Amino acid sequence: MTASSSICSSSKTRSSKRRHVQNCAYIICLTDRCRTVQFKKVYPDSYFNKSIIKISSVQSEENCQLECYFHAACKSYNLGPPTEQGRVCELSSSRHIFHSDHLIKRSNFIYVPSVVSS
Helix, strand or coil: CCEEEEEEEEEECCCCCCEEEEEEEEEEECCCCEEEEEECCCEEEEEECCCEEEEEEECCHHHHHHHHHHCCCCCEEEECCCECCEEEEEEECCCCCCCHHHEEEEEEEEEEECEEEC
């Protein structure tokens, strides 16, 4: 049996007029265990350039968060600005707290680390 749910809120960052989904938690329970992924903080105009494991095009920030959730190795993601083709979503198997020198400035991108628990 599988059950899933999500709890999210959105807010504007000070340096941007765009809304970002933050304080978001995705929970999926399989028969014998649950995995929770929380996205708590958004780093505007930032890009984490280490351990990229998947690059895709998505239509929304929520879709990028879901891709991260469903990729077991995902610990954070970068999300590019909206274009006609969608937004670039890059999943990383690492977080900036372990490799702070790899968190760089990049206009119109956001970097979002996750907190994972099982």
